[in-house]
Amino acid sequence: MADGRIAVIGSGYVGLTSGACLASLGHDVVCGDSDATKVAALSRGEVPILEPGLDEMVAKGIASGRLTFVHGATAAAKGSRYIFLCLPTPDGGDGRADLRIVHNVVAEIGPVLDPGAILVTKSTVPVGTAHDITATVARPDIAVVSNPEFLQEGTAVRNFMNPDRIVVGSTDRVAAEAVAELYAAFGAPSVVTSPESSELIKYASNAFLAMKLSFINSIGALAETVGADVAEIANGMGFDERIGPKFLRTGPGWGGSCFPKDTRALATIAADHHVQFPLLEATTVSNDQAQDRVADKVRAAAGGSLDGVVVALWGLTFKAGTDDLRDSPALAVAGRLAAEGAVLRGYDPAISVDVKAGKDRPDVTVVPDAYSAVAGAEVLVVLTEWPIFSELDLVKTAEGMTGRTIVDGRGMIDPAAAAAAGFRLVPLGRPAH
Ligand code: UGA
Numbered sequence: 001m002a003d004g005r006i007a008v009i010g011s012g013y014v015g016l017t018s019g020a021c022l023a024s025l026g027h028d029v030v031c032g033d034s035d036a037t038k039v040a041a042l043s044r045g046e047v048p049i050l051e052p053g054l055d056e057m058v059a060k061g062i063a064s065g066r067l068t069f070v071h072g073a074t075a076a077a078k079g080s081r082y083i084f085l086c087l088p089t090p091d092g093g094d095g096r097a098d099l100r101i102v103h104n105v106v107a108e109i110g111p112v113l114d115p116g117a118i119l120v121t122k123s124t125v126p127v128g129t130a131h132d133i134t135a136t137v138a139r140p141d142i143a144v145v146s147n148p149e150f151l152q153e154g155t156a157v158r159n160f161m162n163p164d165r166i167v168v169g170s171t172d173r174v175a176a177e178a179v180a181e182l183y184a185a186f187g188a189p190s191v192v193t194s195p196e197s198s199e200l201i202k203y204a205s206n207a208f209l210a211m212k213l214s215f216i217n218s219i220g221a222l223a224e225t226v227g228a229d230v231a232e233i234a235n236g237m238g239f240d241e242r243i244g245p246k247f248l249r250t251g252p253g254w255g256g257s258c259f260p261k262d263t264r265a266l267a268t269i270a271a272d273h274h275v276q277f278p279l280l281e282a283t284t285v286s287n288d289q290a291q292d293r294v295a296d297k298v299r300a301a302a303g304g305s306l307d308g309v310v311v312a313l314w315g316l317t318f319k320a321g322t323d324d325l326r327d328s329p330a331l332a333v334a335g336r337l338a339a340e341g342a343v344l345r346g347y348d349p350a351i352s353v354d355v356k357a358g359k360d361r362p363d364v365t366v367v368p369d370a371y372s373a374v375a376g377a378e379v380l381v382v383l384t385e386w387p388i389f390s391e392l393d394l395v396k397t398a399e400g401m402t403g404r405t406i407v408d409g410r411g412m413i414d415p416a417a418a419a420a421a422g423f424r425l426v427p428l429g430r431p432a433h
Pocket residue numbers: 124149150151152153154206209213246247248249250251252253254255256257258259318319320329
Protein backbone atom coordinates (compact mmCIF):
# COMPACT_ATOMS: atom_id res chain seq x y z
CA MET A 1 0.00 0.00 0.00
CA ALA A 2 1.02 3.59 -0.56
CA ASP A 3 2.94 5.05 2.33
CA GLY A 4 0.78 8.06 2.86
CA ARG A 5 -2.73 9.31 2.48
CA ILE A 6 -4.27 10.33 -0.82
CA ALA A 7 -6.27 13.57 -1.00
CA VAL A 8 -8.65 13.96 -3.91
CA ILE A 9 -9.66 17.58 -4.46
CA GLY A 10 -12.99 17.90 -6.26
CA SER A 11 -15.73 15.27 -5.81
CA GLY A 12 -17.15 15.53 -9.31
CA TYR A 13 -17.36 12.72 -11.75
CA VAL A 14 -13.60 12.07 -12.05
CA GLY A 15 -12.69 12.83 -8.43
CA LEU A 16 -15.40 10.69 -6.89
CA THR A 17 -14.70 7.73 -9.14
CA SER A 18 -10.94 8.02 -8.57
CA GLY A 19 -11.30 8.46 -4.82
CA ALA A 20 -13.68 5.54 -4.35
CA CYS A 21 -11.68 3.23 -6.61
CA LEU A 22 -8.34 4.15 -4.98
CA ALA A 23 -9.90 3.42 -1.57
CA SER A 24 -11.07 0.03 -2.88
CA LEU A 25 -7.43 -0.77 -3.64
CA GLY A 26 -6.68 -0.31 0.05
CA HIS A 27 -5.41 3.27 0.01
CA ASP A 28 -6.42 5.75 2.66
CA VAL A 29 -8.36 8.44 0.72
CA VAL A 30 -9.84 11.74 1.81
CA CYS A 31 -11.96 13.67 -0.71
CA GLY A 32 -12.22 17.43 -0.32
CA ASP A 33 -14.88 19.54 -2.01
CA SER A 34 -15.92 23.18 -1.74
CA ASP A 35 -19.64 22.29 -1.71
CA ALA A 36 -20.54 21.58 1.93
CA THR A 37 -23.96 20.14 1.04
CA LYS A 38 -22.38 17.68 -1.37
CA VAL A 39 -19.77 16.68 1.22
CA ALA A 40 -22.51 16.00 3.77
CA ALA A 41 -24.49 13.90 1.25
CA LEU A 42 -21.41 11.94 0.17
CA SER A 43 -20.49 11.27 3.80
CA ARG A 44 -23.91 9.60 4.11
CA GLY A 45 -23.11 7.55 1.00
CA GLU A 46 -25.43 9.53 -1.29
CA VAL A 47 -23.86 9.70 -4.77
CA PRO A 48 -25.20 12.62 -6.83
CA ILE A 49 -24.34 11.21 -10.28
CA LEU A 50 -25.54 8.22 -12.26
CA GLU A 51 -22.54 5.94 -12.65
CA PRO A 52 -22.98 2.16 -12.50
CA GLY A 53 -21.19 0.60 -9.53
CA LEU A 54 -20.13 3.90 -7.96
CA ASP A 55 -22.73 3.86 -5.16
CA GLU A 56 -21.50 0.45 -4.01
CA MET A 57 -17.86 1.50 -4.29
CA VAL A 58 -18.49 4.63 -2.19
CA ALA A 59 -20.54 2.68 0.37
CA LYS A 60 -17.80 0.07 0.74
CA GLY A 61 -15.12 2.75 1.05
CA ILE A 62 -17.04 4.55 3.80
CA ALA A 63 -17.74 1.29 5.64
CA SER A 64 -14.07 0.28 5.52
CA GLY A 65 -13.04 3.65 6.93
CA ARG A 66 -10.66 4.18 3.99
CA LEU A 67 -12.85 6.77 2.22
CA THR A 68 -13.83 10.01 3.92
CA PHE A 69 -15.18 13.35 2.74
CA VAL A 70 -14.26 16.76 4.08
CA HIS A 71 -15.22 20.34 3.30
CA GLY A 72 -12.54 22.31 1.51
CA ALA A 73 -9.30 21.59 -0.28
CA THR A 74 -7.03 22.55 2.59
CA ALA A 75 -8.63 20.11 5.04
CA ALA A 76 -8.01 17.26 2.59
CA ALA A 77 -4.53 18.32 1.48
CA LYS A 78 -3.05 18.85 4.94
CA GLY A 79 -1.26 15.68 6.04
CA SER A 80 -1.67 13.92 2.66
CA ARG A 81 1.24 12.64 0.61
CA TYR A 82 -0.55 12.57 -2.76
CA ILE A 83 -2.94 15.35 -3.72
CA PHE A 84 -5.02 14.55 -6.80
CA LEU A 85 -6.50 17.62 -8.45
CA CYS A 86 -9.82 16.60 -10.03
CA LEU A 87 -11.21 20.04 -10.63
CA PRO A 88 -13.32 21.47 -13.45
CA THR A 89 -11.42 22.97 -16.39
CA PRO A 90 -14.30 24.43 -18.42
CA ASP A 91 -14.00 25.90 -21.88
CA GLY A 92 -12.99 29.50 -21.29
CA GLY A 93 -15.10 30.62 -24.25
CA ASP A 94 -12.16 31.09 -26.62
CA GLY A 95 -11.39 27.36 -27.03
CA ARG A 96 -8.88 27.48 -24.17
CA ALA A 97 -9.48 25.66 -20.91
CA ASP A 98 -10.19 28.00 -17.99
CA LEU A 99 -7.67 27.06 -15.29
CA ARG A 100 -8.63 29.57 -12.65
CA ILE A 101 -10.16 26.97 -10.34
CA VAL A 102 -7.03 24.78 -10.53
CA HIS A 103 -4.63 27.65 -9.84
CA ASN A 104 -6.78 29.07 -7.02
CA VAL A 105 -6.83 25.70 -5.29
CA VAL A 106 -3.09 25.20 -5.78
CA ALA A 107 -2.39 28.67 -4.37
CA GLU A 108 -4.64 27.87 -1.39
CA ILE A 109 -3.14 24.49 -0.50
CA GLY A 110 0.49 25.15 -1.50
CA PRO A 111 1.58 26.61 1.87
CA VAL A 112 -0.01 23.82 3.95
CA LEU A 113 1.33 20.83 2.02
CA ASP A 114 3.50 18.37 3.93
CA PRO A 115 7.19 18.41 2.88
CA GLY A 116 7.66 15.94 0.01
CA ALA A 117 3.97 15.90 -0.98
CA ILE A 118 3.16 15.19 -4.62
CA LEU A 119 0.57 17.22 -6.52
CA VAL A 120 -1.14 15.16 -9.22
CA THR A 121 -3.18 16.72 -12.03
CA LYS A 122 -6.01 14.44 -13.15
CA SER A 123 -8.12 17.17 -14.71
CA THR A 124 -7.59 17.60 -18.45
CA VAL A 125 -5.22 20.54 -18.58
CA PRO A 126 -3.33 22.30 -21.38
CA VAL A 127 0.30 21.62 -22.10
CA GLY A 128 2.47 23.53 -19.68
CA THR A 129 0.06 23.33 -16.72
CA ALA A 130 2.32 21.09 -14.60
CA HIS A 131 5.07 23.63 -15.20
CA ASP A 132 2.75 26.52 -14.24
CA ILE A 133 1.53 24.71 -11.12
CA THR A 134 5.15 24.19 -10.05
CA ALA A 135 5.57 27.96 -10.33
CA THR A 136 2.34 28.65 -8.40
CA VAL A 137 3.32 26.32 -5.54
CA ALA A 138 6.85 27.73 -5.51
CA ARG A 139 8.18 25.03 -3.20
CA PRO A 140 11.16 22.94 -4.32
CA ASP A 141 10.11 20.07 -2.01
CA ILE A 142 6.77 19.60 -3.83
CA ALA A 143 6.71 17.53 -7.04
CA VAL A 144 4.01 17.92 -9.69
CA VAL A 145 2.89 14.89 -11.71
CA SER A 146 0.46 14.82 -14.64
CA ASN A 147 -1.68 11.67 -14.47
CA PRO A 148 -4.56 11.99 -16.94
CA GLU A 149 -7.70 9.88 -16.63
CA PHE A 150 -9.26 7.90 -19.44
CA LEU A 151 -12.64 7.17 -17.86
CA GLN A 152 -15.81 6.95 -19.93
CA GLU A 153 -19.06 8.07 -18.37
CA GLY A 154 -21.31 5.10 -17.78
CA THR A 155 -18.38 2.69 -17.41
CA ALA A 156 -16.05 4.83 -15.29
CA VAL A 157 -15.66 2.36 -12.44
CA ARG A 158 -14.92 -0.50 -14.82
CA ASN A 159 -12.48 1.71 -16.77
CA PHE A 160 -10.69 2.77 -13.59
CA MET A 161 -10.36 -0.81 -12.34
CA ASN A 162 -9.21 -2.13 -15.76
CA PRO A 163 -6.95 0.54 -17.23
CA ASP A 164 -5.28 0.06 -20.63
CA ARG A 165 -2.33 2.09 -19.32
CA ILE A 166 -1.26 4.43 -16.54
CA VAL A 167 0.26 7.65 -17.82
CA VAL A 168 2.45 9.68 -15.46
CA GLY A 169 4.47 12.69 -16.56
CA SER A 170 6.83 14.75 -14.45
CA THR A 171 10.21 16.39 -14.34
CA ASP A 172 10.64 14.35 -11.13
CA ARG A 173 10.85 10.72 -12.22
CA VAL A 174 10.81 9.33 -8.69
CA ALA A 175 7.55 11.19 -7.97
CA ALA A 176 6.05 9.99 -11.28
CA GLU A 177 6.92 6.38 -10.46
CA ALA A 178 5.49 6.76 -6.94
CA VAL A 179 2.17 7.87 -8.45
CA ALA A 180 2.24 4.96 -10.95
CA GLU A 181 2.84 2.64 -8.00
CA LEU A 182 -0.55 3.61 -6.53
CA TYR A 183 -2.11 1.65 -9.41
CA ALA A 184 0.34 -1.29 -9.22
CA ALA A 185 -2.44 -3.74 -8.34
CA PHE A 186 -3.86 -3.40 -11.87
CA GLY A 187 -0.74 -4.71 -13.58
CA ALA A 188 -1.30 -2.23 -16.45
CA PRO A 189 1.68 -0.80 -18.32
CA SER A 190 3.00 2.48 -16.92
CA VAL A 191 3.95 5.15 -19.40
CA VAL A 192 6.41 7.51 -17.71
CA THR A 193 6.93 10.71 -19.66
CA SER A 194 7.70 14.39 -19.45
CA PRO A 195 4.78 16.46 -18.10
CA GLU A 196 4.22 17.99 -21.54
CA SER A 197 3.90 14.59 -23.21
CA SER A 198 1.53 13.35 -20.55
CA GLU A 199 -0.67 16.43 -20.88
CA LEU A 200 -0.76 16.01 -24.66
CA ILE A 201 -1.46 12.24 -24.48
CA LYS A 202 -4.85 13.04 -23.00
CA TYR A 203 -5.84 15.59 -25.66
CA ALA A 204 -4.39 13.49 -28.46
CA SER A 205 -6.31 10.40 -27.30
CA ASN A 206 -9.66 12.18 -27.13
CA ALA A 207 -9.17 14.07 -30.40
CA PHE A 208 -8.04 10.90 -32.14
CA LEU A 209 -11.16 9.03 -31.01
CA ALA A 210 -13.35 11.93 -32.13
CA MET A 211 -11.57 11.88 -35.49
CA LYS A 212 -12.16 8.13 -35.77
CA LEU A 213 -15.88 8.69 -35.17
CA SER A 214 -16.09 11.54 -37.67
CA PHE A 215 -14.35 9.30 -40.16
CA ILE A 216 -16.79 6.41 -39.76
CA ASN A 217 -19.77 8.80 -39.83
CA SER A 218 -18.55 10.16 -43.18
CA ILE A 219 -18.02 6.61 -44.44
CA GLY A 220 -21.61 5.99 -43.35
CA ALA A 221 -22.86 8.89 -45.49
CA LEU A 222 -20.98 7.47 -48.44
CA ALA A 223 -22.23 3.93 -47.75
CA GLU A 224 -25.83 5.13 -47.85
CA THR A 225 -25.44 6.60 -51.29
CA VAL A 226 -23.50 3.74 -52.89
CA GLY A 227 -25.61 0.93 -51.42
CA ALA A 228 -23.05 -0.27 -48.86
CA ASP A 229 -23.53 -0.85 -45.12
CA VAL A 230 -21.32 1.02 -42.64
CA ALA A 231 -21.60 -1.76 -40.03
CA GLU A 232 -20.21 -4.25 -42.52
CA ILE A 233 -17.45 -1.81 -43.46
CA ALA A 234 -16.55 -1.17 -39.79
CA ASN A 235 -16.46 -4.90 -39.17
CA GLY A 236 -14.16 -5.43 -42.13
CA MET A 237 -11.90 -2.57 -41.10
CA GLY A 238 -11.81 -3.47 -37.41
CA PHE A 239 -10.07 -6.80 -37.88
CA ASP A 240 -6.97 -4.89 -38.94
CA GLU A 241 -5.12 -4.62 -35.62
CA ARG A 242 -3.78 -1.24 -36.63
CA ILE A 243 -7.35 0.07 -36.83
CA GLY A 244 -9.19 -1.96 -34.17
CA PRO A 245 -12.94 -2.64 -33.95
CA LYS A 246 -13.89 -0.08 -31.28
CA PHE A 247 -15.26 3.43 -31.84
CA LEU A 248 -16.49 2.62 -35.33
CA ARG A 249 -20.21 2.73 -34.55
CA THR A 250 -21.97 5.32 -36.64
CA GLY A 251 -24.38 7.72 -34.95
CA PRO A 252 -25.75 11.26 -34.85
CA GLY A 253 -22.27 12.66 -34.22
CA TRP A 254 -20.21 12.50 -31.04
CA GLY A 255 -20.62 14.70 -27.98
CA GLY A 256 -20.41 14.76 -24.20
CA SER A 257 -18.43 16.91 -21.85
CA CYS A 258 -15.01 15.89 -23.24
CA PHE A 259 -14.67 15.26 -26.97
CA PRO A 260 -16.01 18.63 -28.22
CA LYS A 261 -14.15 20.62 -25.55
CA ASP A 262 -10.88 18.71 -25.93
CA THR A 263 -10.90 18.70 -29.74
CA ARG A 264 -11.40 22.49 -29.69
CA ALA A 265 -8.76 22.93 -27.00
CA LEU A 266 -6.18 20.89 -28.93
CA ALA A 267 -6.87 22.95 -32.05
CA THR A 268 -6.28 26.10 -30.00
CA ILE A 269 -3.08 24.70 -28.49
CA ALA A 270 -1.81 23.92 -32.00
CA ALA A 271 -2.79 27.37 -33.29
CA ASP A 272 -1.19 29.08 -30.28
CA HIS A 273 2.05 27.31 -31.18
CA HIS A 274 1.70 28.09 -34.90
CA VAL A 275 1.28 24.42 -35.83
CA GLN A 276 -1.17 23.67 -38.62
CA PHE A 277 -3.52 20.81 -37.72
CA PRO A 278 -6.34 20.80 -40.32
CA LEU A 279 -7.60 17.36 -39.24
CA LEU A 280 -8.92 18.83 -36.00
CA GLU A 281 -11.09 21.40 -37.72
CA ALA A 282 -12.28 18.78 -40.21
CA THR A 283 -13.17 16.46 -37.32
CA THR A 284 -15.52 19.08 -35.88
CA VAL A 285 -16.96 20.10 -39.26
CA SER A 286 -17.68 16.43 -40.07
CA ASN A 287 -19.45 16.10 -36.74
CA ASP A 288 -21.73 19.05 -37.53
CA GLN A 289 -22.47 17.41 -40.87
CA ALA A 290 -23.35 14.10 -39.19
CA GLN A 291 -25.92 15.97 -37.09
CA ASP A 292 -27.22 17.83 -40.15
CA ARG A 293 -27.73 14.53 -41.98
CA VAL A 294 -29.97 13.12 -39.24
CA ALA A 295 -32.03 16.33 -39.23
CA ASP A 296 -32.24 16.14 -43.06
CA LYS A 297 -33.68 12.62 -42.81
CA VAL A 298 -36.30 13.72 -40.29
CA ARG A 299 -37.30 16.68 -42.49
CA ALA A 300 -37.53 14.42 -45.53
CA ALA A 301 -39.66 11.95 -43.55
CA ALA A 302 -41.99 14.81 -42.64
CA GLY A 303 -42.46 15.65 -46.32
CA GLY A 304 -39.96 18.50 -46.63
CA SER A 305 -41.05 20.87 -43.87
CA LEU A 306 -40.85 20.58 -40.10
CA ASP A 307 -42.99 23.59 -39.30
CA GLY A 308 -45.48 22.53 -36.62
CA VAL A 309 -44.58 18.85 -37.07
CA VAL A 310 -44.51 16.76 -33.90
CA VAL A 311 -41.28 14.74 -33.72
CA ALA A 312 -40.73 12.08 -31.05
CA LEU A 313 -37.18 11.71 -29.72
CA TRP A 314 -36.08 8.45 -28.13
CA GLY A 315 -32.93 9.31 -26.21
CA LEU A 316 -31.66 12.70 -25.07
CA THR A 317 -28.39 12.01 -23.22
CA PHE A 318 -25.09 12.14 -25.10
CA LYS A 319 -24.83 8.36 -24.90
CA ALA A 320 -26.50 5.49 -23.05
CA GLY A 321 -25.67 4.74 -19.42
CA THR A 322 -25.46 8.36 -18.28
CA ASP A 323 -27.85 11.18 -17.37
CA ASP A 324 -25.46 13.73 -18.85
CA LEU A 325 -26.94 16.11 -21.42
CA ARG A 326 -23.81 18.21 -21.94
CA ASP A 327 -23.05 18.68 -25.63
CA SER A 328 -25.42 15.82 -26.40
CA PRO A 329 -25.61 14.99 -30.13
CA ALA A 330 -29.27 14.09 -29.50
CA LEU A 331 -29.95 17.67 -28.41
CA ALA A 332 -27.82 19.05 -31.25
CA VAL A 333 -30.06 17.22 -33.73
CA ALA A 334 -33.15 18.26 -31.75
CA GLY A 335 -31.96 21.87 -31.91
CA ARG A 336 -31.82 21.71 -35.70
CA LEU A 337 -35.37 20.32 -35.80
CA ALA A 338 -36.70 22.94 -33.38
CA ALA A 339 -35.06 25.73 -35.40
CA GLU A 340 -37.28 24.67 -38.31
CA GLY A 341 -40.45 24.71 -36.21
CA ALA A 342 -40.70 21.08 -35.08
CA VAL A 343 -42.50 20.37 -31.80
CA LEU A 344 -40.36 17.96 -29.75
CA ARG A 345 -41.53 15.25 -27.36
CA GLY A 346 -38.77 13.20 -25.80
CA TYR A 347 -38.29 10.09 -23.73
CA ASP A 348 -35.02 9.10 -22.09
CA PRO A 349 -34.64 6.49 -19.33
CA ALA A 350 -32.33 8.83 -17.39
CA ILE A 351 -34.17 12.15 -17.82
CA SER A 352 -37.36 13.05 -16.00
CA VAL A 353 -37.74 16.81 -16.38
CA ASP A 354 -38.38 18.90 -19.49
CA VAL A 355 -35.32 20.15 -21.35
CA LYS A 356 -35.34 23.92 -21.51
CA ALA A 357 -33.83 25.83 -24.42
CA GLY A 358 -30.28 27.02 -23.78
CA LYS A 359 -26.93 27.48 -25.51
CA ASP A 360 -26.73 23.95 -26.88
CA ARG A 361 -30.28 22.72 -26.44
CA PRO A 362 -33.87 23.34 -27.53
CA ASP A 363 -37.15 23.00 -25.61
CA VAL A 364 -38.15 19.34 -25.35
CA THR A 365 -41.25 18.14 -23.51
CA VAL A 366 -40.03 15.08 -21.62
CA VAL A 367 -42.54 12.30 -20.97
CA PRO A 368 -42.13 9.32 -18.64
CA ASP A 369 -42.27 6.51 -21.20
CA ALA A 370 -41.37 5.78 -24.80
CA TYR A 371 -44.95 5.16 -25.97
CA SER A 372 -46.21 8.52 -24.64
CA ALA A 373 -43.39 10.25 -26.52
CA VAL A 374 -44.74 9.12 -29.88
CA ALA A 375 -48.33 10.26 -29.24
CA GLY A 376 -49.36 12.38 -32.23
CA ALA A 377 -45.86 12.26 -33.73
CA GLU A 378 -45.28 12.35 -37.45
CA VAL A 379 -41.73 11.01 -37.17
CA LEU A 380 -39.85 9.05 -34.49
CA VAL A 381 -36.09 9.53 -34.29
CA VAL A 382 -33.82 7.34 -32.15
CA LEU A 383 -30.89 9.39 -30.87
CA THR A 384 -29.29 7.54 -27.94
CA GLU A 385 -28.36 3.85 -27.83
CA TRP A 386 -30.31 2.86 -24.69
CA PRO A 387 -30.80 -0.93 -25.00
CA ILE A 388 -34.50 -0.60 -24.16
CA PHE A 389 -35.14 0.98 -27.57
CA SER A 390 -34.43 -2.38 -29.20
CA GLU A 391 -36.98 -4.12 -27.00
CA LEU A 392 -40.06 -1.91 -27.37
CA ASP A 393 -43.27 -3.06 -29.05
CA LEU A 394 -43.32 -1.35 -32.45
CA VAL A 395 -46.96 -2.23 -33.10
CA LYS A 396 -47.89 -0.36 -29.93
CA THR A 397 -45.51 2.44 -30.96
CA ALA A 398 -47.24 2.80 -34.34
CA GLU A 399 -50.69 3.04 -32.73
CA GLY A 400 -50.03 6.42 -31.19
CA MET A 401 -48.34 8.01 -34.20
CA THR A 402 -49.82 10.00 -37.06
CA GLY A 403 -46.86 9.16 -39.34
CA ARG A 404 -45.09 5.89 -40.08
CA THR A 405 -41.35 6.69 -40.27
CA ILE A 406 -38.60 5.87 -37.80
CA VAL A 407 -35.25 7.57 -38.35
CA ASP A 408 -32.87 5.26 -36.51
CA GLY A 409 -29.81 7.29 -35.58
CA ARG A 410 -28.27 4.51 -33.48
CA GLY A 411 -29.02 1.24 -35.27
CA MET A 412 -31.39 0.16 -32.50
CA ILE A 413 -34.49 -0.86 -34.46
CA ASP A 414 -34.90 -4.31 -36.00
CA PRO A 415 -35.82 -3.78 -39.68
CA ALA A 416 -38.11 -6.83 -39.79
CA ALA A 417 -40.04 -5.75 -36.68
CA ALA A 418 -40.33 -2.21 -38.07
CA ALA A 419 -41.67 -3.51 -41.39
CA ALA A 420 -44.10 -5.84 -39.62
CA ALA A 421 -45.48 -2.87 -37.66
CA GLY A 422 -45.97 -0.91 -40.89
CA PHE A 423 -43.02 1.46 -40.42
CA ARG A 424 -40.68 2.85 -43.02
CA LEU A 425 -37.26 2.58 -41.36
CA VAL A 426 -34.63 5.15 -42.27
CA PRO A 427 -31.28 3.91 -40.96
CA LEU A 428 -27.87 5.59 -40.86
CA GLY A 429 -24.99 4.30 -42.94
CA ARG A 430 -26.97 2.08 -45.27
CA PRO A 431 -29.75 2.72 -47.78
CA ALA A 432 -33.35 2.88 -46.54
CA HIS A 433 -35.61 0.13 -47.79
C1 UGA B 1 -14.44 10.21 -23.47
C2 UGA B 1 -13.29 9.23 -23.73
O1 UGA B 1 -13.79 8.06 -24.40
C3 UGA B 1 -12.61 8.82 -22.43
O2 UGA B 1 -11.51 7.96 -22.71
C4 UGA B 1 -12.13 10.08 -21.71
O3 UGA B 1 -11.54 9.78 -20.46
C5 UGA B 1 -13.31 11.00 -21.47
O4 UGA B 1 -13.91 11.33 -22.74
C6 UGA B 1 -12.79 12.23 -20.78
O5 UGA B 1 -11.99 12.96 -21.38
O6 UGA B 1 -13.09 12.42 -19.59
P1 UGA B 1 -16.98 10.00 -22.64
O7 UGA B 1 -17.09 11.47 -22.86
O8 UGA B 1 -17.53 9.43 -21.39
O9 UGA B 1 -15.43 9.52 -22.71
O10 UGA B 1 -17.75 9.32 -23.86
P2 UGA B 1 -17.45 8.22 -24.98
O11 UGA B 1 -17.90 6.90 -24.53
O12 UGA B 1 -16.08 8.34 -25.49
O13 UGA B 1 -18.49 8.71 -26.11
C7 UGA B 1 -18.34 10.01 -26.72
C8 UGA B 1 -19.34 10.19 -27.83
O14 UGA B 1 -19.01 9.33 -28.93
C9 UGA B 1 -20.78 9.87 -27.43
O15 UGA B 1 -21.63 10.84 -27.97
C10 UGA B 1 -21.00 8.49 -28.07
O16 UGA B 1 -22.34 8.21 -28.35
C11 UGA B 1 -20.16 8.61 -29.33
N1 UGA B 1 -19.74 7.30 -29.90
C12 UGA B 1 -18.88 6.51 -29.23
C13 UGA B 1 -20.22 6.93 -31.15
O17 UGA B 1 -21.01 7.67 -31.80
N2 UGA B 1 -19.80 5.75 -31.69
C14 UGA B 1 -18.94 4.92 -31.04
O18 UGA B 1 -18.57 3.85 -31.61
C15 UGA B 1 -18.46 5.31 -29.79
